[in-house]
Amino acid sequence: xxxxxxxxxxxxxxxxxxxxxxxxxxxxxxxxxxxxxxxxxxxxxxxxxxxxxxxxxxxxxxxxxxxxxxxxxxxxxxxxxxxxxxxxxxxxxxxxxxxxxxxxxxx
Amino acid sequence: xxxxxxxxxxxxxxxxxxxxxxxxxxxxxxxxxxxxxxxxxxxxxxxxxxxxxxxxxxxxxxxxxxxxxxxxxxxxxxxxxxxxxxxxxxxxxxxxxxxxxxxxxxxxxxxxxxxxxxxx
Numbered sequence: 449x450x451x452x453x454x455x456x457x458x459x460x461x462x463x464x465x466x467x468x469x470x471x472x473x474x475x476x477x478x479x480x481x482x483x484x485x486x487x488x489x490x491x492x493x494x495x496x497x498x499x500x501x502x503x504x505x506x507x508x509x510x511x512x513x514x515x516x517x518x519x520x521x522x523x524x525x526x527x528x529x530x531x532x533x534x535x536x537x538x539x540x541x542x543x544x545x546x547x548x549x550x551x552x553x554x555x
Numbered sequence: 556x557x558x559x560x561x562x563x564x565x566x567x568x569x570x571x572x573x574x575x576x577x578x579x580x581x582x583x584x585x586x587x588x589x590x591x592x593x594x595x596x597x598x599x600x601x602x603x604x605x606x607x608x609x610x611x612x613x614x615x616x617x618x619x620x621x622x623x624x625x626x627x628x629x630x631x632x633x634x635x636x637x638x639x640x641x642x643x644x645x646x647x648x649x650x651x652x653x654x655x656x657x658x659x660x661x662x663x664x665x666x667x668x669x670x671x672x673x674x675x
Contacts, residue, residue, distance in 0.1 A: 498659060543618060548601050
């Protein structure tokens with residue numbers, strides 16, 4: 449299985465901050481990476497697919513980049529509703545796997 | 556707007572079979588563009604992909620669960636289902652059904668999730 453390692457696992461930031469979350473794959477996955485946002489008690493929400501394509505309806509302050517083994521999710525200016533847990537997911541090979549998550553908290 | 560809704564028992568005894576159904580509305584499980592997935596999340600932990608099914612009945616399962624998992628589809632009812640046999644406490648989780656879009660390689664619609672507890 450392909451392992452995905454997210455860093456950091458916890459992130460404390462303030463409204464208006466720019467934050468970046470990294471996802472590293474144990475082997476190359478081309479651009480077959482998606483990012484999700486999950487709030488407590490809710491299902492994950494697709495933010496970005498194909499490493500850098502913004503899902504319809506997702507604010508443009510979210511962006512993704514990378515290919516191969518290293519990927520990033522950037523939020524350009526944190527809004528109160530962005531405090532949540534973020535997961536990356538690889539879809540290059542089966543089984544599909546997820547990173548362990550990054551919990552973004554209010555400083 | 557596509558909606559998915561999980562249903563099934565919230566409590567299952569150890570060694571028994573967990574059975575869940577996902578009802579799809581606002582879209583068709585017979586659409587050739589999508590795969591219908593099950594994903595689970597133990598309390599306080601991360602996400603685990605269980606597997607998915609295509610409308611034709613073709614499946615793909617996580618090898619870690621493959622010997623115990625069956626996913627099926629009922630196009631007449633616009634539903635798909637999960638069966639997980641010989642459950643233990645380690646199978647306690649929120650189970651999500653979801654729609655996977657192969658063309659974009661992403662899971663774009665999710666059910667609200669249902670907590671299944673394995674306990675005697």
